[in-house]
Amino acid sequence: DVVTLDVRDDGAGFIPGTHSGGFGMTSMRQRVTGLAGSLEIESEPGGGTAVSATVPAQEAR
Known part of the structure; x- marks a missing residue:
């Protein structure tokens, strides 16, 4: 009934909810x-x- 996509990395990470100056996460959430x-x-x-x-x-x- 649903399609799920999981992506994980072992990079630098960040604090969710903080503005990074980009639009990547905002754009993904909107889509x-x-x-x-x-x-x-x-x-x-x-x-x-x-x-x-x-x-x-x-x-x-």
Whole structure:
């Protein structure tokens, strides 16, 4: 019923909710929300980042 994409890295990480000067996370959240989905971001400085996007499954048009 849903499609989920999980992406993880072992990079520098960041503090979620802080403005980094870019639009990447904001853009991803807007796109997923526009598809009636959800986006979860987990990160911490020095601990990498995990992003999970879940959207309802739809038939190809």
